[in-house]
Amino acid sequence: GDRLNAFLSYRIALICFLSLVMLMSVLGNLLVMVAVCKDRQLRKIKTNYFIVSLAFADLLVSVLVMPFGAIELVHQHWIYGETFCLVRTSLDVLLTTASILHLCCIALDRYYAICCQPLVYRNKMTPMRVALMMGGCWVIPTFISFLPIMQGWNSIGIDHVIEERRHSGGSNTTSCVFMVNKPYALTCSLVAFYIPLVLMVLAYQRIYVTARAHALQISMLQRAGGAGAPGTSGVSADSADHQRNHRMRTETKAAKTLCIIMGCFCLCWAPFFVTNVVDPFIDYRVPDQLWTACLWLGYINSMLNPILYAFLNKSFRRAFLIILCCGRKRYRRPSILASGAACAATQINGSTHVLK
Template sequence: MDNSTLGWLGDDNTSLQLELQSCTLLRHQVSRIFLYAFLSVGIICTVVGNFLVVLSIAYFKQLQSPTNCFVMSLAVADCLVGLVVMPYSMIRTVEGCWYFGSLFCRIHSSLDVMLCTASIFHLSCIAFDRYYAVCNPLVYSLKMSHRRVALLIAVCWLVPILISFGPIMLDLHVAGVDMVIPKDLCVFLVSRIYAVMASLVAFYLPMAIMLVAYWKIFKAAKRQARQISAMESQMAAGVGKDSSKKKRHRNAMKRERKAAKTLGIIMGVFLIFWMPFFTVNIVDPFIEYSTEVVLWDLFLWLGYINSSLNPFLYGLFNRSFRRAFLIVGTVGNKQLDVLANLCELLCP
């Protein structure tokens, strides 16, 4: 929050008391039009991309695996971010004002926290699922039964609801912080306790799960690449030993680079787009809410962009998804049932 909007009412020995000034339209008309156009493109990409993921998994039985159950639920959360959160955040960012009342401000903030947290939780579940699929394939079907997958998806939705709607609607997120907020502003300021606890649950804990899971997956992929290389060497024994050894080494290195690249992109995008927001979210209450509003908006929209990229990271990396996207994008709804059966035969 920009310091220029704060008027101090209390002393250092009492709970923080501040009054926010009414909003003012500071942006030039041209910059507002540009921001509306730019952010609208992001919203459309978020909704369309995630809707394609949901539609593809729903229609094509070949895509209905335990992992893709998480991907589909993730796409639902990200699609809702684009439908019910981003449009109102866009208006607030561009106009600098809130036109929808204080009650809807709370509801919007609750939906924002809930859906973004649900999206992050699903990412950690996907990492957990892939860990068992790669590192413990023999027990994967037992560990990732339909019942357990349903339970994990329920947790991905219930926990975000508990840390969002409950505290925000009951004003527990501002316990110890007294403030007067005009009706034309929607400012999400939180207490130190809520900032730390919510950030730990919503981001840092899932981040730790993802880091550990993907590191173990990378090590397993590296080990499997070497084992495959060793098998290839045995099959090629006695025939062109030197060239076979070089080719085997190149194949192993290629597999390792591909695994490292894929996991690096997934983890790197997640950290780049969410780490700034949650870092500032924790730090801001301890520096008396002095973070510039421009930084808040920038880091918040970086997080939203992650919801736009998830369909590409978790969908387009899969060959079957790419084929399903192509089919869905080029035919009408009446042809989908026929092509769903066809895809089962064509998609390996």
């Protein structure tokens, strides 16, 4: 009796947790896509096209991948047949890799926007280049997902191990087993995680240094401004001081946000891809429970992305409030003429850049 109650409690808790992850992922990513479609100001920022494409990839993960993984986890066996197992696995690799590559493109876009002059950014991130980068985020993953998996390249030399694992729960139960040989594990992990990770670390390290340098410059200007000439107009001095304060807060916040983004990305995906590389070299001894935990930790990244890339952005938050509050006037964007700083500064993903 106690064992049955414990099992039922575990199952109910598992169903609630998985349902919450899927629901929040669907709603969050849908909200991001609707916000950009409805808000003309958000559509003007190139980075937001990557964010919409990222939200679409994460939405597909939560609709096409997570539910089947959740059903298998709750029932503890695969009920949809071998062919659909291959399709589901291919979709899993395709969509999660697409999501990670979008994060890499966003990092590169922010690097050019924040660390380079505005003219360099416009020359580098042309509409054609943005479209090609977004297309690459969807095309590149097909070469490590549907193509090799449907051809069985990932299982060359380990078919007997896969067959044993597939029926490990007994002759009448099957599981959707995705095991990979060493060449596939290394290639897939490099393309889907390690190369994007290196690019993201380099880009965000430069952005962090630039943001901190800006904050330091502004702090020095403030100290110098305190001992400024007495003939300076009080109103203009106050205005300049306010703008410097605002910029320093923005730059510092941007630097902290970058640390949060990188931390969440590594926390969610590093365990899976480390395990993915190690497992073939230790004769596939990694327990199924650890694989499942690592995989769902990666899926949770699709739930976190809308929070990290959109909800932390003031322009997105305003758009969300307009959508959720049915367009109430108090949440609408103030007129450009009403804000004196609008002509002097532009904001890219939470980091303010003065136009010179």
